[in-house]
Amino acid sequence: MALKEAPQYRKLYEKLRKLIENGTYARGDLLPSENELCAAHHLTRPTVRKALDMLVNDRFIIRHQGKGSIVQGQPKGIGILSLSGTTSAIGQDKLTTHIIVKPNIRSWEQAFGYEISEQDKSLGCIHIERLRLINDIPVFYDITLIPNLNLTRFTSRSFENKSLFEILRKHYQIQVKGGEQKILAIKADERIQEHFRVKRNHPILRLDRKMETNRAGFSFYSQIYCNTMDYSLIGRF
């Protein structure tokens, strides 16, 4: 089964998104006009517009009739509380990742309080645990459970300093479209105390999340512990 090539509008979306993410286009800049993008990439306007529609949807740009497409910058907009993964929520600070439990396949019974389908249950799940540090301070500990269907070579990929969301999007055409989350404040248990190097009774934020994707019936789950002492979570809504 050969991988189908990504459609043109999607390729353009990825290109422009990258240019915004790496700062080539900064907040407030105008993107090239639709006609210029057409000429530059040998596409027609509806195709270009579809790519821009996606960027609007992800809050990378806004458009003004008669004016142009205005870069909004990284959608801090979609901080960890609204949509994106951790990596894009951090911004330019140094984010390092330690894999505590390497991707491995195991069975599951439940997923942090969320119901899972019988099919997912029968196939088992990919299990990852990561500790993430911002500027060398441990801030996130996350456990991720992904249904084990058809993600070839997934367990052998490197996740160090890479965004899980980005891997899913680029290699498997899976985009997180939204989801559900519970959020609560708890005391640090022993394992968390150790990872975060904090005392007992230290208040910790916990998120239990279900991520829903563009692939029908495909959801995955994560539980995130956050030490908000030095870095609080920021999000737009």
Place this chain on the structure above:
Amino acid sequence: MALKEAPQYRKLYEKLRKLIENGTYARGDLLPSENELCAAHHLTRPTVRKALDMLVNDRFIIRHQGKGSIVQGQPKGIGILSLSGTTSAIGQDKLTTHIIVKPNIRSWEQAFGYEISEQDKSLGCIHIERLRLINDIPVFYDITLIPNLNLTRFTSRSFENKSLFEILRKHYQIQVKGGEQKILAIKADERIQEHFRVKRNHPILRLDRKMETNRAGFSFYSQIYCNTMDYSLIGRF
């Protein structure tokens, strides 16, 4: 200034959305095919597809190539983490409100870490503090700061068991369009211990929010303390 008529694709979106919301199309049903919708509404496929794109985006439907558009049903409520105020986030449980500090006008210097404009600063702000109980358990304590411009009779209104968001929308045509929030876990301080009837070191969730409205330049601010022991915050994103 006459109101411009809504575009065709938006009208179709509204129609189909209404049909899903009132149950004419139920979860699992197939929408009429794109060609049938074209014929029925005298539109062409690109226009129909644009309406369906919007429904996909809002998660009312998903589409399957070769199959059709499958109704997903109503996207579930948006909890406190995404957009709405507390009242609509609770659902059917009993929510009671105690006004701890009645609406009063005072000066402000800052608003929970957010920058405020010079104009807002010069006019002072309306200050409210409320304790909210779900099924008689104290769960939220919130402090709200609203710039004091032109909200006639605001301080004399009753806020018992009423939604602040609703008052702003109905009486002042102010709608919250989005905003920014910081979220962190803290230990209960003395005042919170008392209100929530919890011990020292009890983990508490704190949200610092800036609410942006449809009125240009008008934002207001709130700080919310949550006891997530019995009720965790649930939201979609």
Place this chain on the structure above:
DNA sequence: TATTCGCACTTGTAAATACAAGTAAAAAAT
């Protein structure tokens, strides 16, 4: 000088057309 007007640009909406690709059921072959 200050204002108005027009032009050249931008994005927004909409149609008509073509072909690719996935799905499911009918039709044909085994």
Place this chain on the structure above:
DNA sequence: ATTTTTTACTTGTATTTACAAGTGCGAATA
């Protein structure tokens, strides 16, 4: 009867064309 192939649908991608409408700037006008 079972399997395979065909066929008639569905949505997905992409082009071409046309006009509407908002923006900003420079030239013409008062």
